[in-house]
Amino acid sequence: MHWQMGWISNRRGPHPHMAGVTILDVARAAGVSTSTVSNLLNGRTERMLPETRQRVESTIRKLGYRPNRAARQLRTGKPQVIGLVVPSVGNPYWGALARHVEAAALTQGFHVLLCNSERDPGRERQYVDELVSDGIRGIVLCSSLPSLEHVSSLLEDGLRLVAFDRTAQATDPVGLINVSVDNTIGAELMGEHLVSLGHRRIAFVSGAIRSINRTERFEGFLRALERAGIARQDVVTWPGSSVDSQFGDVEAAELGRVATTELLAGPNPPTAIFAVNDMTAIGVCRAVRDAGLEVGQDVSVAGFDDIVLAELYSPALTTVRQPMKEMAAAAFRALHTPQDDDGSGTSLLFRPELVVRDSTGPVAG
Amino acid sequence: MHWQMGWISNRRGPHPHMAGVTILDVARAAGVSTSTVSNLLNGRTERMLPETRQRVESTIRKLGYRPNRAARQLRTGKPQVIGLVVPSVGNPYWGALARHVEAAALTQGFHVLLCNSERDPGRERQYVDELVSDGIRGIVLCSSLPSLEHVSSLLEDGLRLVAFDRTAQATDPVGLINVSVDNTIGAELMGEHLVSLGHRRIAFVSGAIRSINRTERFEGFLRALERAGIARQDVVTWPGSSVDSQFGDVEAAELGRVATTELLAGPNPPTAIFAVNDMTAIGVCRAVRDAGLEVGQDVSVAGFDDIVLAELYSPALTTVRQPMKEMAAAAFRALHTPQDDDGSGTSLLFRPELVVRDSTGPVAG
DNA sequence: TTGAAAGCGCTAACAC
DNA sequence: GTGTTAGCGCTTTCAA
Numbered sequence A, B: 001m002h003w004q005m006g007w008i009s010n011r012r013g014p015h016p017h018m019a020g021v022t023i024l025d026v027a028r029a030a031g032v033s034t035s036t037v038s039n040l041l042n043g044r045t046e047r048m049l050p051e052t053r054q055r056v057e058s059t060i061r062k063l064g065y066r067p068n069r070a071a072r073q074l075r076t077g078k079p080q081v082i083g084l085v086v087p088s089v090g091n092p093y094w095g096a097l098a099r100h101v102e103a104a105a106l107t108q109g110f111h112v113l114l115c116n117s118e119r120d121p122g123r124e125r126q127y128v129d130e131l132v133s134d135g136i137r138g139i140v141l142c143s144s145l146p147s148l149e150h151v152s153s154l155l156e157d158g159l160r161l162v163a164f165d166r167t168a169q170a171t172d173p174v175g176l177i178n179v180s181v182d183n184t185i186g187a188e189l190m191g192e193h194l195v196s197l198g199h200r201r202i203a204f205v206s207g208a209i210r211s212i213n214r215t216e217r218f219e220g221f222l223r224a225l226e227r228a229g230i231a232r233q234d235v236v237t238w239p240g241s242s243v244d245s246q247f248g249d250v251e252a253a254e255l256g257r258v259a260t261t262e263l264l265a266g267p268n269p270p271t272a273i274f275a276v277n278d279m280t281a282i283g284v285c286r287a288v289r290d291a292g293l294e295v296g297q298d299v300s301v302a303g304f305d306d307i308v309l310a311e312l313y314s315p316a317l318t319t320v321r322q323p324m325k326e327m328a329a330a331a332f333r334a335l336h337t338p339q340d341d342d343g344s345g346t347s348l349l350f351r352p353e354l355v356v357r358d359s360t361g362p363v364a365g
Numbered sequence C: 001t002t003g004a005a006a007g008c009g010c011t012a013a014c015a016c
Numbered sequence D: 001g002t003g004t005t006a007g008c009g010c011t012t013t014c015a016a
Helices: A023-030 A034-041 A050-063 A069-076 A092-106 A121-133 A149-156 A183-196 A211-227 A251-265 A278-290 A308-312 A324-334 B023-030 B034-041 B050-063 B069-076 B092-107 B121-133 B149-156 B183-196 B211-227 B251-265 B278-290 B308-312 B324-334
Strands: A081-086 A111-116 A138-141 A160-164 A177-181 A202-205 A272-275 A300-302 A319-321 A347-350 A353-355 B081-086 B111-116 B138-141 B160-164 B177-181 B202-205 B272-275 B300-302 B319-321 B347-350 B353-355
Touching: A023 A034, A023 A050, A034 A050, A069 B069, A081 A092, A081 A121, A092 A111, A092 A278, A092 A308, A092 A324, A092 B092, A092 B111, A111 A121, A111 B092, A121 A138, A121 A149, A149 A160, A160 A324, A177 A183, A177 A324, A183 A202, A183 A211, A183 A272, A183 A300, A183 A319, A183 A353, A202 A211, A202 A251, A251 A272, A251 A278, A272 A278, A278 A300, A278 A308, A278 B308, A308 B278, A324 A347, B023 B034, B023 B050, B034 B050, B081 B092, B081 B121, B092 B111, B092 B278, B092 B308, B092 B324, B111 B121, B121 B138, B121 B149, B149 B160, B160 B324, B177 B183, B177 B324, B183 B202, B183 B211, B183 B272, B183 B300, B183 B319, B183 B353, B202 B211, B202 B251, B251 B272, B251 B278, B272 B278, B278 B300, B278 B308, B324 B347
Parallel strands: A081 A111, A081 A138, A138 A160, A160 A177, A177 A347, A202 A272, A272 A300, B081 B111, B081 B138, B138 B160, B160 B177, B177 B347, B202 B272, B272 B300
Antiparallel strands: A111 B111, A319 A353, B319 B353
C-alpha cells in the first residue's frame, strides 16, 4: 500500500496551483457571480444577457483563466479523460492505434491515459481498476484475455468499455462494445489471393495467443482454400513452441522466424506462408532469407494488419489492411453511446482490404 | 470556447462515482477519523498505534476502498499524472519511448497522459498549456522546436519539464533538463565503423528537421571521417527537398528513399550511406534495392536509434543504439528533482552503442 | 495517538 | 437573468 509520492515541493503556498486564477477571480473581475461564469463555461449561454456574456468572455481571456479539471471532476465525477490499455505501444500496431485514438479524443477535448499491460492479465486488470478509481468512465481495452467477464461488474456500474481488436463472444458481459476488423473476410481475401497465384501448399503461421483473432483468421483462410479445392488437412500449420508464451514487441517476429525455419526444413515445404499478423510475417521473411530463399520469388509471404512497416519492409509486405484511423475513431465514439440501449450494437466490424505488394508472387515454376 | 461534453448520463444520483466508497466510509467502519485513514494512506504510520493501523488497513481491503485522485489533486494541487508529448506514437521510436516512460511512471504510481503533437508547434504548445491547466506539474516533452523559450514562463511557475532527444542549448530556459543520447559520439562510432570497412566515399542523409540532432550527428560523423583523412567537403550530403517539411510516421523513410535515389543516380555514387535515423535508413535501403543494388554488399547503409525494426529489417540494420529504457527512466526521475538546484545538471547524456548487423560490409572490391 | 474542521475550485439546485 | 450556497473526497493544520 503505497500511494504517496508527491513532487518535490516548491516555495509556494500550501496550494500551489499554477496559473492560479479561479472562477471566483473571473466572477469578481467581471462583476458577476460564479454561477454565471460556470453557466457560460458549460454552454448555458441562454441564461444570461448577451452583454453579460461578452463581459465574462473577455474577462476570461484577459485573465487567462482555465478551468481546473480536478475540481470539475470532483464535482461532476466525470473527467475529460479516457483510458487506453494496450499490450505495448512499443509495438507499431498498438502505437498506431494509440495515435489515432488520441487524435479522436482530442477533437472532443478529451485526453488519453496510456497503459501498457505488457500482456500481463493481472496488470491489465489492475489498470482497469485504477482507471475506474481515478473516476475515469470510458476505457478502450485491447485485451489479451479471451474472456472479459472480470470487468462485467464495472460495466454494470456504468463504466463504458470498448474492446478493441476483438469480436463479440457469447460470454461477453452486457454493455461491452467490440471494435474489430472482419478477420474472417480479411483472411479469406488473402487466401483467394494466394490461391490465385497458383499456390497449393500453403502454411498458416501464428502463436496460440490472441486466440480470437487467430481462430477467425484461420477459419477465413481455410474457407478460401477449401473453395479452391485444398482440403483442410492439407493446410500446413505449425504446432507452436515455447516462444509462444512470452510475447512482446519482438516475440511475434521471433515466432514467425522459428516456425518458418522448421517448416522450410521439413519435407515438402510450403510455397506460400500466411502469417497471423505483420510482425510475425516479418519474422517469416527473415527465416526465408536465412534459408537462402527469396521472399516473393521462392516463397510468398503474407501478413495481416498493414502496419507502417509493411510498406517499408523489404520486400514490401502483401497484407490485409485494417482501417485503423476509422476504427480508432469509432472506438472513441462508442465510449459515448448509451449502454442501456437494447444491447444490439455490441460489435462493430470493419471492412478489411487486401494490399498486394512484393512479398507474394506466382508459385515458382 | 467549448469545454463541455460529458458522458451520457446514467441512472444514478447526482454524483455517480463508481465504487463510491470514500475515506469517510472507511473511517466509520474502522471506528477512526478520516485523518487517521488519510495519515495511513500517506505513509504517516508512526502517528498511530499498530493495532489501529491493522484495523484500518483491513477495513480498506474489505471495503475495496481506493482513494479518489481528483479529490486528492484538488486538495494537494498535485495529480499523480505526468504528461508525455511526442510527435507521434505511431512512429516506433516514440512508441518505444512512450512504453518505457509509462513503465517508469508506473513504478511510482504515476499515470501518463499521452499527447501526439504531430510535429505541429502550435499543437505542441497547446498541449503543454492544457496539461498545465489540468494541474499537471511534470511533462516529458519531445519537441520538434529548436527553441523552448515559449515554455520558460511555465518553468518559472514551477513546472517540471524534461526535454527528451535534445541536448542543452545556450538559450534554454532555466530549469529545463535535457535527456539525450550523446549524438556526437554515436555518429563518431559509426563513422569509424564505416571507415574501417574501407569506405571512402560516404554520404550522410537527413532532413533539415530535428536539427539539433542532425547537427550533432553530422559533426560527430565528420570528425571520424576527418581523422581518417577524408575531407569535410568530400562527404556527400543531400540538399533536401520538399518532403522535408511534411514529416510524419512514414515521411522519414520516404526522405531516405528520395535522397538515395538521387545520390545513386549522380556521378560517383557513395559506397556507404549513413542516415540520421533508422526510419530514414529504411528508406535508404529501399532505394538501394530499387536501384538494383544489394544493401551491405554494393552499398552499406547505417542508421541511428536502434528501433525494434532495425533488428527485424532485411537486411538487419547496422545502427547506433540509444539505451531507451534507461533514458526514459532517467527522464521520469528528472521530473522529480528539485529545479532550484544550482542549475548544473541541465543535461543528461547517455552513452550510445554501435550495433553492427548486416546492412554494412566491406567496400565492394 | 487521534479527531474536528476548514477549504481546494467547481457545479447545480434553488432562491431572488 | 443572476446570485447564494452546499458539497464533491480528500489533506492538513490545530486542538484534545
